[in-house]
Amino acid sequence: NAGVMQNPRHLVRRRGQEARLRCSPMKGHSHVYWYRQLPEEGLKFMVYLQKENIIDESGMPKERFSAEFPKEGPSILRIQQVVRGDSAAYFCASPGTSGSLYNEQFFGPGTRLTVL
Amino acid sequence: GESVGLHLPTLSVQEGDNSIINCAYSNSASDYFIWYKQESGKGPQFIIDIRSNMDKRQGQRVTVLLNKTVKHLSLQIAATQPGDSAVYFCAENTSGTYKYIFGTGTRLKVLA
Numbered sequence: 001n002a003g004v005m006q007n008p009r010h011l012v013r014r015r016g017q018e019a020r021l022r023c024s025p026m027k028g029h030s031h032v033y034w035y036r037q038l039p040e041e042g043l044k045f046m047v048y049l050q051k052e053n054i055i056d057e058s059g060m061p062k063e064r065f066s067a068e069f070p071k072e073g074p075s076i077l078r079i080q081q082v083v084r085g086d087s088a089a090y091f092c093a094s095p096g097t098s099g100s101l102y103n104e105q106f107f108g109p110g111t112r113l114t115v116l
Numbered sequence: 117g118e119s120v121g122l123h124l125p126t127l128s129v130q131e132g133d134n135s136i137i138n139c140a141y142s143n144s145a146s147d148y149f150i151w152y153k154q155e156s157g158k159g160p161q162f163i164i165d166i167r168s169n170m171d172k173r174q175g176q177r178v179t180v181l182l183n184k185t186v187k188h189l190s191l192q193i194a195a196t197q198p199g200d201s202a203v204y205f206c207a208e209n210t211s212g213t214y215k216y217i218f219g220t221g222t223r224l225k226v227l228a
Contacts, residue, residue, distance in 0.1 A: 104165060
């Protein structure tokens with residue numbers, strides 16, 4: 001998972017605040033996945049993005065959550081008006097080769113969001 | 117299949133023994149499977165993958181077995197070492213889709 005960067009590593013927010021999580025994929029890669037992991041659970045797919053395009057957002061909650069991957073800069077997962085249930089680890093992953101299926105995903109270290 | 121809100125099952129093995137971690141996947145249309153290892157506080161790390169046209173694939177000290185009839189996947193770790201202690205997840209994918217579905221996970225504890 002070297003090369004996929006996420007920040008911040010830990011984020012504390014109060015209920016009602018906004019959380020912004022950033023992910024930079026492996027160098028030269030233009031696709032990212034976002035996943036959420038609750039304690040003691042597996043990862044749940046949220047969204048798959050290409051630069052300037054959302055490819056699959058079937059795992060995203062309908063409200064308060066949004067994701068983008070601009071032409072320049074990192075991918076952003078934005079959670080508005082956070083609630084305690086949003087507390088989780090959020091991981092992004094970079095496909096082994098840009099956009100192709102049947103490739104391993106390289107995961108970042110994750111951002112651990114705590115909502116007070 | 118989709119993970120549920122249960123405590124992770126735990127497998128305890130003696131150092132040097134072989135470990136077998138099982139996974140039941142949910143979608144009969146899934147044709148690509150990956151095993152990941154996740155250490156505490158870290159992101160998942162790729163271990164080995166297999167496509168549905170294969171029954172078995174071997175890596176370094178690891179073997180993945182696929183039984184499509186019963187939708188079952190297993191990961192075998194030979195000569196388990198303390199560094200193998202982690203949570204192991206299987207993930208499934210269907211060709212033509214980008215979504216990966218992760219299993220619940222199994223915690224492997226290696227006893228000295």
